[in-house]
Amino acid sequence: MTEPIDGAKQVRIIEHIKEMWETVMDARKNGRSIGLVPTMGALHRGHLSLIERAAAENDVTIVSIFVNPIQFDDKQDLGAYPRDLARDAASAAAVGANAIFAPSVSEMYPDGFSAYVDMTGISEALCGRVREAHFRGVCTVVAKLFHITDPDRAYFGEKDAQQAAVIKKMAADLNFNTEIVTCPTVRDTDGLALSSRNTRLDAAERNAAPCLYRALNAGAALFRSGESDAGKITEAVRAVLEAEPRARVDYAEIVDPASFRGVPKARSGDVLALAVYIGAVRLIDNLRL
Numbered sequence: 506m507t508e509p510i511d512g513a514k515q516v517r518i519i520e521h522i523k524e525m526w527e528t529v530m531d532a533r534k535n536g537r538s539i540g541l542v543p544t545m546g547a548l549h550r551g552h553l554s555l556i557e558r559a560a561a562e563n564d565v566t567i568v569s570i571f572v573n574p575i576q577f578d579d580k581q582d583l584g585a586y587p588r589d590l591a592r593d594a595a596s597a598a599a600v601g602a603n604a605i606f607a608p609s610v611s612e613m614y615p616d617g618f619s620a621y622v623d624m625t626g627i628s629e630a631l632c633g634r635v636r637e638a639h640f641r642g643v644c645t646v647v648a649k650l651f652h653i654t655d656p657d658r659a660y661f662g663e664k665d666a667q668q669a670a671v672i673k674k675m676a677a678d679l680n681f682n683t684e685i686v687t688c689p690t691v692r693d694t695d696g697l698a699l700s701s702r703n704t705r706l707d708a709a710e711r712n713a714a715p716c717l718y719r720a721l722n723a724g725a726a727l728f729r730s731g732e733s734d735a736g737k738i739t740e741a742v743r744a745v746l747e748a749e750p751r752a753r754v755d756y757a758e759i760v761d762p763a764s765f766r767g768v769p770k771a772r773s774g775d776v777l778a779l780a781v782y783i784g785a786v787r788l789i790d791n792l793r794l
């Protein structure tokens with residue numbers, strides 16, 4: 506017998522796939538709808554906005570917290586990733602999470618694990634081009650989480666616009682019966698998109714980091730003024746970033762929102778996407794033109 510997760514006052518932390526399955530099956534038997542918010546933890550207001558939305562739209566909200574090793578190309582980035590399960594569980598519960606799924610690496614990837622989800626096309630641009638096997642890791646873990654939690658809806662942030670688009674395509678192509686819901690980017694008062702990686706910025710780097718949002722806005726303003734040449738817009742974006750000595754541009758591109766391929770002429774609805782190192786920390790952000 507598993508305890509019911511809906512209506513529980515205290516959030517349940519579930520570490521094993523079998524227990525998660527049983528819990529989901531119980532909820533289903535009782536006719537409950539299920540919302541899933543996949544995260545890597547170190548929860549901030551951006552994550553909490555996804556959890557709130559899931560809690561408003563589903564009977565049961567599951568938050569997964571798993572720092573997925575196979576999506577990291579940089580082992581130092583993986584090692585430095587902030588982790589605090591007790592704090593995360595409390596903040597997720599406060600905004601309506603019913604269960605936290607927090608498996609170990611060996612629970613998700615036992616010895617001999619060898620099935621991966623590889624997407625072509627959309628996942629080869631931008632972050633897929635510069636971070637080898639990143640989206641293979643993301644799609645594999647999300648596909649597993651969908652099988653484990655059987656969600657009606659799964660919630661992703663527009664901050665990771667390419668990731669949300671890749672997951673939508675994967676869910677459609679592999680016939681997952683899950684609606685992919687995207688939620689707006691939550692920012693600090695100075696425009697910096699909230700990210701778990703922001704905690705790794707020192708004070709000077711934190712001061713420098715809003716240059717991403719300033720650069721995006723400079724590009725968007727140029728587009729609104731009538732410029733459509735993608736090269737000229739990204740040049741203006743780069744100029745803002747290059748004026749900040751702590752910033753090093755990884756990419757600055759205007760892409761089609763469906764294919765994430767670069768466009769020569771920007772159109773309304775295209776995505777202006779950035780990846781920028783501030784010191785050793787790689788931050789991404791984007792804006793819809």
Ligand code: AMP
Nearest residue numbers: 544545546551661662664665690691699
């Ligand atoms: P992560 O823990 O970084 O893998 O993020 C988990 C989910 O939260 C992803 O769908 C992200 O896009 C989303 N997310 C991260 N930062 C923000 C933000 N500032 N605003 C909205 N959603 C976010």
